[in-house]
Amino acid sequence: MPYDEKEFVLSPSRWLAVFASLAVLALGVSACGSSSDSSSSGGSLSGEVAGAGSTAQEAAQEAWTAEFENANSGATITYDAVGSGGGREQFIAGGVGYAGSDAALSEEEGELKKAAERCAPGKLVEVPAYVSPIAIIYNVEGVEGLQLDPETLAKIFNQEISNWNDPAIAKDNPGVELPDTRIVPVNRSDESGTTQNFTEYLSEVVPSIWKYEVSGDWPVKGGEAAQGTSGVVEAVTAGDGAIGYADASQAGELGVATIKVGKEYAEPTPEAAAKILEESPEAKDEAKSPYMFPFELDRKTETQGTYPIVLVSYLIGCTKYGSASEAAIVKAYFEYAISSEGQKVAAENAGSAPLSAALTKKIQPAVEAIEGSS
Amino acid sequence: MEARADTTTNAGQLLAAASGGRRQWGDRIFSNFSVAAAVTILALLAGVATFLLIQAAPAITASSSELPGGKSLIDYIAPLAFGTVLAATIAVILAVPLAVAVALFISHIAPRRLLLPLGYMVDLLAAIPSIVYGLWGIFVLGPAAVGPMKWLEQKLGFIPFFDGPASVTGRTMLVAGLVLTVMILPIVSAVAREVFSQTPRKLQEGALALGATRWEMLRMTVLPFGKSSIISGAMLGLGRALGETMAVTIILSVSGVVTFNLISQANPSTIAANIALDFPESTGLAINTLIASGLVLFAITLVTNLAARAIIARQNIQ
Numbered sequence: 001m002p003y004d005e006k007e008f009v010l011s012p013s014r015w016l017a018v019f020a021s022l023a024v025l026a027l028g029v030s031a032c033g034s035s036s037d038s039s040s041s042g043g044s045l046s047g048e049v050a051g052a053g054s055t056a057q058e059a060a061q062e063a064w065t066a067e068f069e070n071a072n073s074g075a076t077i078t079y080d081a082v083g084s085g086g087g088r089e090q091f092i093a094g095g096v097g098y099a100g101s102d103a104a105l106s107e108e109e110g111e112l113k114k115a116a117e118r119c120a121p122g123k124l125v126e127v128p129a130y131v132s133p134i135a136i137i138y139n140v141e142g143v144e145g146l147q148l149d150p151e152t153l154a155k156i157f158n159q160e161i162s163n164w165n166d167p168a169i170a171k172d173n174p175g176v177e178l179p180d181t182r183i184v185p186v187n188r189s190d191e192s193g194t195t196q197n198f199t200e201y202l203s204e205v206v207p208s209i210w211k212y213e214v215s216g217d218w219p220v221k222g223g224e225a226a227q228g229t230s231g232v233v234e235a236v237t238a239g240d241g242a243i244g245y246a247d248a249s250q251a252g253e254l255g256v257a258t259i260k261v262g263k264e265y266a267e268p269t270p271e272a273a274a275k276i277l278e279e280s281p282e283a284k285d286e287a288k289s290p291y292m293f294p295f296e297l298d299r300k301t302e303t304q305g306t307y308p309i310v311l312v313s314y315l316i317g318c319t320k321y322g323s324a325s326e327a328a329i330v331k332a333y334f335e336y337a338i339s340s341e342g343q344k345v346a347a348e349n350a351g352s353a354p355l356s357a358a359l360t361k362k363i364q365p366a367v368e369a370i371e372g373s374s
Numbered sequence: 375m376e377a378r379a380d381t382t383t384n385a386g387q388l389l390a391a392a393s394g395g396r397r398q399w400g401d402r403i404f405s406n407f408s409v410a411a412a413v414t415i416l417a418l419l420a421g422v423a424t425f426l427l428i429q430a431a432p433a434i435t436a437s438s439s440e441l442p443g444g445k446s447l448i449d450y451i452a453p454l455a456f457g458t459v460l461a462a463t464i465a466v467i468l469a470v471p472l473a474v475a476v477a478l479f480i481s482h483i484a485p486r487r488l489l490l491p492l493g494y495m496v497d498l499l500a501a502i503p504s505i506v507y508g509l510w511g512i513f514v515l516g517p518a519a520v521g522p523m524k525w526l527e528q529k530l531g532f533i534p535f536f537d538g539p540a541s542v543t544g545r546t547m548l549v550a551g552l553v554l555t556v557m558i559l560p561i562v563s564a565v566a567r568e569v570f571s572q573t574p575r576k577l578q579e580g581a582l583a584l585g586a587t588r589w590e591m592l593r594m595t596v597l598p599f600g601k602s603s604i605i606s607g608a609m610l611g612l613g614r615a616l617g618e619t620m621a622v623t624i625i626l627s628v629s630g631v632v633t634f635n636l637i638s639q640a641n642p643s644t645i646a647a648n649i650a651l652d653f654p655e656s657t658g659l660a661i662n663t664l665i666a667s668g669l670v671l672f673a674i675t676l677v678t679n680l681a682a683r684a685i686i687a688r689q690n691i692q
Contacts, residue, residue, distance in 0.1 A: 055654070083654030109658045184542050184639060189628050191655035216655050217442070218629075224543060224639040225627045227651060231512075235627070238517055239542035 045332055046074030047325040053079075053087020053100030055228075056193050056247065057130045057313050059350035061100060064337050067345055071336075075329050084193055084313075091316055092118050097330055098317040100130075102193025102216075104283075104294030105316065115316070116289070122320025125370060126292040127363040129337045130313035130346060131353045133273035134198055135248035136257040139236050140164055142179060147172045149260035154202045154209040156243060157185050158220050164241060172260070186235045186244030187218040189225035197311040198245045204299045205308070247311070248273075249351020259309065262302030270353035272307035277359055279303055291319060291366035310353070319369045331370035338363060423672065430666035432659060442660045451667045453632045457547075457642030458671065461622060462615035464551030464636070465558055470608050472555070473562035477600075478592060480563075481570040493567070500560035508624035511553040516544030516625065523548065523637040537635040545627040548636040553621050558611030565607030569600040602689040609682030616675050619646040645671040 051061070058081035065077045082090070084101040091099035092114045104126060105112045116124055136153065138146055143164070148156075152168045155161040161168055165178045188195045195218050202210035212219035226235040229246045236242040236254060248256070248268040258265035266272055276297060283296040299308040315334055321327040336342045343354035355363075438446035480492055520542060527538035573596045581591040597604075628643035628651070643651070645667045653664055 083656075085655040085657040085660075089657050111657070182539065182542070189623075189626075189643075190651040193655075217652070221629045221631050222640040223627075223629055224541065224545065225629050226545065227623055231624070234512065235543045235545065238544070241542060 045072040045325070045329055047323070047329060048076045048078070049097040049326055049329045049333070050095075051077065051079045051087075051098040051100060052082050052090045052096045053316075054084045054102045054130075054193060054313050055081045056102055056132065056311055057081070057100040057350075060130050060337075060346035060352055063345045063349035064333070064342055067342075068333055068336055072329075072332065075332075077329065077333055083191075085191075088115070088316070091115065094118055097321065097326055098315060098334075100313060101316055102311060102313045103196060104314055105292070119318035119320065122318045122371070123289040123291055123369070125289070125317045125319055125334070125366050126294060126314050127334065127338060127366050128277065128293060128295060128312050128355065128359075129315045129334075130311075130350075131274055131277060131355065132311045132313070132351065133248040133268035133270065133307050133353060134194055134245050134309045134311055135251045135268040136243065136245055136259065136309070137233065137236050137251050137254040138243040138257055139240060139254060140179065140181060140243075141240055143173075143176060144255060145173075145176070146255060146257040147260070147265045148257050150202070150205045151209055153257075153259065154206045156183055157187070157202065157223075158210060158212075159185065159222060160209070181241040184239050184242040185220075185223040186232050186239070186242050187220070187223050187225050188229075188232060189218075189227050191216040192228075193311055193313065194229065194245065194247065198309060200297075201299045201309045245309075247351065259307070261306055261308060262304060264304050266305070266307045268307050268309070270347060270351075272305055273310040273353040274356050274359075275303070275306045276301060276308055276310055277312065278356055279306060291369050293363050293366060317370065320371055324371075327371050331367065334367040334370065338367060426665060426669040426672055429662060430669045431662075433662035433666040436659055436662075440659055441663055442656075447663065447666060450663060451645070451670050453630055453642050454645045454648050454667055455670055455674065456632050457628075458616055458644040458646070458674065460634070460642065461547060461551050461554060461618075461626075461644055462612055464547070465554035465615040466608055466612050468551065468555040469558050469562055469611055470604065473559050473607065473611075474566055474597075474604055476559070477563045477566035477570055478596065481567050482592060482596065483588075496560050496563055498560075499556065500564075503620075504557065504618060505620045505624070507553050507557055508621035511549055511621060511625040512545065515553060516546075516549050519544045519546070519549050519552075526637055534634050535636045538637060539639075540637050541627065541639040543627065543639070545625055546637050546639070547626065547641045550622050550626045550641075551636070553625060554615045554618055557618065557621065558614050561614060562604075562607040562611045565610065566600055566604050569603035570596050573599045602686045605689070606682055606686050609678060609685075612678055612682075613675050616678065617646055617671065618644075619650050623647040623650045 058079070061079040061081070065079060068077060069075060079100070080096075084103060087096070087099040088101050088105065088111060090096045092111065105115050105124070107113075136148065140146070148169070149172055152161065152172060155168065162183055164181045164183055170178055193216060196214065196216040199210070199212065199219065200214045203212065203214050218225065224235055224239065224242065226232045229250050232244045232246045233250055233252065233254065236244045243257075256268060258267050260266075276299075277295060279301045280295050280298040283294045294314070295312055297308075297310070297312065301308055315337060317330050317334060321330065337346075338355060338360055340354070340357065340360065343352075343360075346352045347354050433441065433447055438444065438449075441447060441450060443450065476496060480489060480496070484492055520540070523540040523544065523546065526536040527540040530536045531538055577595040577599070578591055581595050586594060622644050626641055626643065626647060627639050628647065629640045630643060631640045632642055633640065649664045649668060653661070656664060
């Protein structure tokens with residue numbers, strides 16, 4: 001040992017040196033994080049706008065931003081798919097210019113009020129922009145064209161029905177030979193808008209069977225759980241006798257069950273999914289903001305050609321922004337997203353269901369209310 | 375001040391005198407930097423603990439009806455803590471004997487030619503990112519484990535661990551534990567290997583000279599000599615297994631139950647995996663609740679490490 005231990009008794013001047021070294025270390029660690037704020041005078045579109053939120057919208061948002069930036073070379077839009085809750089939180093905190101959310105802003109935890117305060121003196125804008133059917137995917141050897149009524153569907157997912165040869169399933173599928181295989185219901189292990197919408201459907205249509213509270217967290221214990229849409233698809237593909245729910249566009253080669261609506265069995269096609277928005281009343285509250293279009297989906301509909309298990313995701317923004325250029329970009333971007341062209345791009349890239357022309361017309365004024373040029 | 379510094383650096387002065395005074399500068403810089411680094415570590419640890427406490431506070435003080443799922447904080451975290459400890463325990467129980475065997479093979483049995491490549495290969499296991507282990511678990515190990523797990527259910531179903539019904543996808547606690555086993559294997563074996571190879575030659579030769587077979591020699595000299603290293607390696611591995619997030623998040627089919635059944639589709643989640651799964655869609659108090667669970671994980675790992683230290687310290691005294 002070349003030094004004795006007293007070496008480490010530090011004199012004040014040594015302490016100073018230690019802290020100086022500390023500062024150097026700290027500098028080395030924090031040598032990042034600069035923000036640029038490029039804003040220019042109103043009129044032409046230039047500048048940056050950040051958005052955050054729903055992962056369901058991610059593919060559509062990517063397609064929209066790419067197309068939008070192609071058309072407006074001066075504008076940059078970034079979308080961070082942190083999840084709906086995170087997106088709303090960042091929007092309220094003012095961290096992002098707009099949010100994508102699988103759920104409309106609600107009174108819960110004062111979210112709606114806080115969001116309105118963030119937009120003051122402007123108003124909140126909330127429009128549906130992404131509609132996606134949720135398919136019931138299954139993997140049962142030898143079974144094709146599975147048909148289910150809502151009661152049976154709910155009983156499968158709350159584990160009341162546990163075998164594929166159950167009479168309740170046979171009743172919906174005359175002529176199909178159902179195997180003696182254990183049913184493995186697959187659900188999302190992460191909190192998600194898909195789960196939220198699926199459980200909402202079950203609890204609205206068959207409340208006597210589905211008694212759980214609606215939430216993004218899967219409520220039933222004991223099922224197979226997998227992370228994300230891809231995880232659910234993977235688990236259903238891997239397990240014989242598995243059944244799950246996932247965005248219809250991700251179903252791939254798997255069997256997709258048709259669901260009984262009225263007297264017919266409906267397929268999760270984009271058209272059938274978009275139709276439910278026409279059937280549904282909007283839960284609009286003029287007093288809060290005339291520019292918010294939250295939908296109370298009529299999942300109990302019996303209209304033929306409607307598929308009731310859908311996910312509706314919203315774009316949330318303000319009518320007024322701090323800078324005119326930011327407002328102009330948000331306005332143009334929202335306009336593009338809900339336009340028939342934007343909806344087509346989303347359908348191609350994300351498999352979503354395009355909004356109907358009538359609906360687009362209805363929500364158009366909300367987007368136009370954004371004060372793009374002032 | 376100067377005088378004191380002079381008297382406390384006798385050895386340094388001698389060295390400095392020997393090499394013409396230049397050395398003192400380097401010594402001073404090095405010493406300051408190392409003290410600074412040590413202080414940084416302590417400050418970071420204190421900072422993390424403070425952050426966890428402050429952020430968890432709203433969840434700790436909230437009434438159970440406000441928390442996610444309407445359960446009390448303890449009811450929320452207990453199954454997660456159970457799952458965390460269960461997965462890590464499986465991994466340590468499986469990994470330690472395997473790691474000790476690998477370490478013994480490399481330090482004492484392997485032919486000289488195999489020694490280096492084998493050591494590298496084991497170390498390489500530690501370099502694989504955990505998400506890759508996760509993907510491997512879900513695409514390869516899981517499906518491959520479906521058959522054996524069905525066998526376990528049929529033949530050993532009377533043991534609560536293999537109660538079944540066996541999962542058809544293979545995304546079970548047992549598979550998650552196996553993947554964690556592979557992940558912590560290199561740490562445990564590297565620590566053990568280093569110490570095994572330092573066993574005094576005299577002891578080993580003495581044992582052999584007294585007529586011990588190779589296995590007896592290993593058992594009587596190498597293993598007792600390396601005992602504390604095995605324990606500290608196991609504890610390091612346990613620490614990694616407790617905190618492992620990505621692999622468990624991807625592999626495990628979680629459903630909030632508390633069960634020792636290792637082969638069914640219903641498994642308890644772990645704290646780290648639960649945070650990863652629920653954080654993106656959480657707001658407000660739900661985030662505080664997740665952070666409170668993180669605080670519990672922090673406490674669990676801290677206690678494990680302190681326990682390991684205590685065991686090793688006692689070993690060394692003996």
